Amino acid sequence: MSEKILIIGGVAAGPKTACRLKRLNPEAQITIIDQDSLISYGGCGIPYYVSGDVSDEKELRSTSFHAVRDEQFFEDAKGVSVFTRTRAQSIDRKNKTVKTLNLDTNTEEDLPYDKLVIATGCQPNKIPIPGADLAGVFMISDLHQAVAIKEQLAKGQVGKAVVIGGGPIGIEMAESFADLWGIETTIIELMPQILPRAVDKVYASMLSHHLEKNGVAVKISEMVKTIEQSGSSYTVTTDQQSYEADIIIMAVGVRPRSDLAKNAGLLVSPMGGIVVNERLQTTDPDIYSAGDCIETTNLVSGTKGQSPFGSLANRQGRVVADNLAGIPSIFPGVVNSFIMKAFDVCIGCTGYSLDSALAEGYDADQVITAQSDRAHFFPAQTVIPLQMVFDKRTRQVLGFQGFGPMSDAVLARLDAAAALIGKGATVEDFINLEMAYAPPFATALDALNATANVAENSLAGRLRTVDFDNFLTWMDNPSTQPEWQALDIRHPNESQLFKDQFGDQWLPIPYVEIRKRAKEIPTNKTMVIICDAGTRSYEIQCFLDSIGNPNSLVLGGGFNIIRRISVDWWPTK
């Protein structure tokens, strides 16, 4: 039973494997090596350390009972040996040893193992452009970088920042710069939206608008070409313009750190993930792997990919420990649940966005709703736009997105959705899902159920919606689209401003008067029915269909969505 277990990597999956295994098999001799001096930290907390929410980097590597997780802690509390500043250079699978280099003493050593665990994580991508290596360009790769960034900020000499990359880390860093330090911050993203692939464009637009409202400039579809230094400041030049900056963050994604595995002859995917089976064994049965460095299986599609999330690393570490202890646990796969805070809002998704589902080959469609998170008479209620992505043929729910205020309202719907999506659930499963209800927490028909109902209406062909991009194009220049007309069914207080602005292209008839005034609605035009949430519009669409006026389209989510994105044509008094 006194097996030698060697673990390469001491941040998340590695320590989790070690500690769990020591509990399961107290006689195991467990050693963790890591090339860094700091281990077992919560890397996802770095933006909160930089912002100042977390005052000391030690808090990011402390337990909930305030013990710092350093080598001594692992030795005393866990019975696990840790060697930091120790780099694994190569694996000799035949003799079952790992050649290590002590980065302080420069001495090499061959560490023997019975079972090996590779938990080498990921490394940030660097764009190969001139200036990428300049001193003012930081990557969010480890705690040392975070400390260096914060020291720079604390000197008070940072007035402007550029963040290259509109992914989660870039956005969180931009918030910490702008919110806590008052730095003029610009995000530059290569793709035509921030959070590309993760969420669809409407969701990215809602987030962009909120960032802009809070002073963060968001530039999309711009490619950074060069970074130049001039004294203590820098110029970031894109294919379109130049930006001054005192500090630059490069956060353009990560890739698995798998060279060690590859050089040892283990199978590594084309994308660089270490290939493992469900028990997280590599192609060498004596070597396991877990964390950001492995290839994962998508539970929705079966597709292989990478899922660099600290939460998954912890789950995977537990599975490795189980298998090393003889418990046949499996890690079945991922749905890629994601949530983030940005100033006063949160945004999250699970499964596939519409874009990524279509790219995956699904016959996919989506609906968007704008329902309240709790009873409309409850003081704190607010609208949380939810989107459901589904397969039109199988009715399988492929993904789910949410946007809302900084509370756990979106989280609740997201986690419930993830639970079902991971089980291959259909739209009907979501309709029947029993969400807990009381007025302070939800509406009688929860927003998640309501979204599934809307998806069912869409699948049945009863609900026909206008594509957001089409609608926005039309509204940017309505007079060029004579075949379309808006049917605004909101209260006259709300619709009159639009009628004043858009004249004959805007037909305001309040919802409760539609049945009486149906003859006023043209039958030779595509009526775009507009309300605040889309719900009433759908009712009116059903009614128009029933009276032989079948050409209407509904603006899904209604003006609650439009208000959350930036448009030029919004009327003002």
Next chain:
Amino acid sequence: MSEKILIIGGVAAGPKTACRLKRLNPEAQITIIDQDSLISYGGCGIPYYVSGDVSDEKELRSTSFHAVRDEQFFEDAKGVSVFTRTRAQSIDRKNKTVKTLNLDTNTEEDLPYDKLVIATGCQPNKIPIPGADLAGVFMISDLHQAVAIKEQLAKGQVGKAVVIGGGPIGIEMAESFADLWGIETTIIELMPQILPRAVDKVYASMLSHHLEKNGVAVKISEMVKTIEQSGSSYTVTTDQQSYEADIIIMAVGVRPRSDLAKNAGLLVSPMGGIVVNERLQTTDPDIYSAGDCIETTNLVSGTKGQSPFGSLANRQGRVVADNLAGIPSIFPGVVNSFIMKAFDVCIGCTGYSLDSALAEGYDADQVITAQSDRAHFFPAQTVIPLQMVFDKRTRQVLGFQGFGPMSDAVLARLDAAAALIGKGATVEDFINLEMAYAPPFATALDALNATANVAENSLAGRLRTVDFDNFLTWMDNPSTQPEWQALDIRHPNESQLFKDQFGDQWLPIPYVEIRKRAKEIPTNKTMVIICDAGTRSYEIQCFLDSIGNPNSLVLGGGFNIIRRISVDWWPTK
């Protein structure tokens, strides 16, 4: 297609059926009748109306766009006829008519139907005791009662209130009395805990303690015997004592309103629920039923029961409408998700409590955890005690309970749990459930996953816990239990007070020193290992097992649970 659809009941399931059906089949002639003058209201909002959070009862029967849902609204906006103050007296199934009585004109009429929907809801139970019908005794049966209660309060003559029944409605009413009106309020519950059957005793105790802290007296195991009036005030006498009150709420559960169905020869369960199939058809295929009046199927056990929740009534109404329109929808069953606010906390559950699971015949067990709702370094983090109930043989998760602050943190875990429980999920499914993670929303290993991990440790026999009742009994009189000793592994700052109070029965050894000081731990006693959450205690239990000291027990959830209930023995400086 122009079928006559008659719907009896206009609160939740009835209107939902009507509106959905009118959209699916615009030619249907749909009529709702209700004996009340007020319809389509959110009954769950009554406590918030009484408290003053909701200023006008109209808000409880308004749409999110502030239209009052009265007869005119249904006619104009929905194309549905509504007759209020119209009681259904009997059903003539042969001739397909319903005999109605207009309560204003006292005229009878036979209304014909092609399809009938019974949505008669439930009625509150009344304890058959002297005084139950006195003017000062209110039931929360409809909006009129709510208005009458609020009028009484507004007169300013209510100083003391007694609430008979410690279920959700009683507790919510007690909060509204005490919190907003400053009324001295007492809850009297017959069973040995509040929220009986729904949650287990530890959870009821946490809630009771919070109610008491906020000025609501909670009396359990007391049977109300009489209510007597003296002038404008009342005396409520139990089998143990008497209470003065200016107003009395009787909230002792509800029962299905199914006499109409029963008298028409439809099958009604022994508990009074109208028996329906998955398509919500009664034993007469032309008669459907939905809402609080029907019998439901528990998705965990298959057992039949009642589930009087407004949220389910809405779902069921949709299913009835679908089937009436020829869409073969089903309502598979319930998991009985439940959540409520009480002052600054929320409490919720889904599936079975341990007590009810054991009563159902399961070989059930439970674990309780005290994990943070978000990253421990994130400012707003707090502990949310979670409990998982599972079957020891099949590993199926039978139920889940949560307690926490007034946020959606518990809701998020509850809804995700309900999604899985409804699918017959096992502990392993919960371990692998991918909860969304970012430090402002969760811990890297979410509290729900952590609870499942603890359940797995318990199932494997590695985690052995002390029963809470046993522990509390011991602590009430520790010197009588020489075979037990506490091993307090918290920081000396925390453990010293207890050592001072309990002397030799309290052995404080900090967590990180256990491995070095293991010889100080007696082997001839049952060591009860105590920390704040139970996590460290479990580690120490594994370690003690490994050194041949296998008699320890862990206090699951640790002092985070104890602090949330009221105990006499807590040391004070």
